[in-house]
Amino acid sequence: MKRIAIDMDEVIADFNPKHLRLFNEEYKEQITVEHLMGTSLGDLRPHLRNEIRAYLYEPAFFRDLEVMKDSQEVIKWLSERYEVFITTAAMEFPTSFTAKYEWLKEHFGFLSELNFVFCGDKSIIHADYLIDDNVRHFKRFTGQGILFSAPHNCNETGYVRVNNWLEVKEYFQ
Amino acid sequence: MKRIAIDMDEVIADFNPKHLRLFNEEYKEQITVEHLMGTSLGDLRPHLRNEIRAYLYEPAFFRDLEVMKDSQEVIKWLSERYEVFITTAAMEFPTSFTAKYEWLKEHFGFLSELNFVFCGDKSIIHADYLIDDNVRHFKRFTGQGILFSAPHNCNETGYVRVNNWLEVKEYFQ
Numbered sequence: 001m002k003r004i005a006i007d008m009d010e011v012i013a014d015f016n017p018k019h020l021r022l023f024n025e026e027y028k029e030q031i032t033v034e035h036l037m038g039t040s041l042g043d044l045r046p047h048l049r050n051e052i053r054a055y056l057y058e059p060a061f062f063r064d065l066e067v068m069k070d071s072q073e074v075i076k077w078l079s080e081r082y083e084v085f086i087t088t089a090a091m092e093f094p095t096s097f098t099a100k101y102e103w104l105k106e107h108f109g110f111l112s113e114l115n116f117v118f119c120g121d122k123s124i125i126h127a128d129y130l131i132d133d134n135v136r137h138f139k140r141f142t143g144q145g146i147l148f149s150a151p152h153n154c155n156e157t158g159y160v161r162v163n164n165w166l167e168v169k170e171y172f173q
Numbered sequence: 174m175k176r177i178a179i180d181m182d183e184v185i186a187d188f189n190p191k192h193l194r195l196f197n198e199e200y201k202e203q204i205t206v207e208h209l210m211g212t213s214l215g216d217l218r219p220h221l222r223n224e225i226r227a228y229l230y231e232p233a234f235f236r237d238l239e240v241m242k243d244s245q246e247v248i249k250w251l252s253e254r255y256e257v258f259i260t261t262a263a264m265e266f267p268t269s270f271t272a273k274y275e276w277l278k279e280h281f282g283f284l285s286e287l288n289f290v291f292c293g294d295k296s297i298i299h300a301d302y303l304i305d306d307n308v309r310h311f312k313r314f315t316g317q318g319i320l321f322s323a324p325h326n327c328n329e330t331g332y333v334r335v336n337n338w339l340e341v342k343e344y345f346q
Contacts, residue, residue, distance in 0.1 A: 003297075085294075085297050087297070090291075091274075091286045094274045094286070097270035097274070098267070098270060101264075101267045113264045113293055114262075114264055114265075115294060115297075116264050116292070116293060117290060117291070117292045117293075118291040118292070119287075119289070120285065120286055120288060120290075121258075121285075121287045121288060123299065124176075124260070124288075124290055124298060124300065125299055126297055126298055126315065142299065
């Protein structure tokens, strides 16, 4: 049975709306997801880079992110045809472990927790496919990388790209 | 550069002495590591299996385990010649994430945290070698499994076996 590894943030967990909401509230700004196309909040407000990153070190930050549209249905469908692993670069935010685990158990409880992987460098992942929004994880990945569209990666070319979860289903159909 | 994945419990973290101490104190027993040869505490006291496992769900259990003799020196030596990843089946004990991370940072701080992997099913690990005390992790591992001797695995045959960290160094020399 072939294996698909799937990233969390900006792939199954909708990271940007909460991050922007917290930032806009605190700094009285009105930055939207559209402003993040081809860039990042840190690049838009470089003098606040540390503060922008600090939200992610809050232990609860990742606990109540919205689930990406159609991801549950499609991953359920995939899990009946492939081995599905969730592989997240959680080591960058060690305070996030519990929140990420609980979030996965709540929203993707149909997957075994033995298929959750908290890592840093994803070249350690042994899978046939990796669905991720960060092209850096494809560099040393030996399987097929599939770039999940996110504002920050809109200018990346040369990768298999999917724009949403229905396109993921179409790819594997 | 070839890659070595290394397990934590009973390989770099000396799990049994603390587990036995807690159990012996609570149940007025005098079970030693020698009693665990070819078996486990749960198999020796099956009516207390849940209680025996419960110690491991204590968030701090894994925080102050002793470091296995010579493991730091040899892993430092290995890390200058190989890519070294620490790969632990932490998903079985989700309350252990923080303790395991802090323990690694304290005792193996010379490794990048991006090379720490908390997983469940280790067939997800992409490495050339896996040093582990559980033979079940070798079943679907595509590299070379190296069985690190632990009381419970003393009767396992058919694997490359190392009895301590100096033997690991010898193997890779």
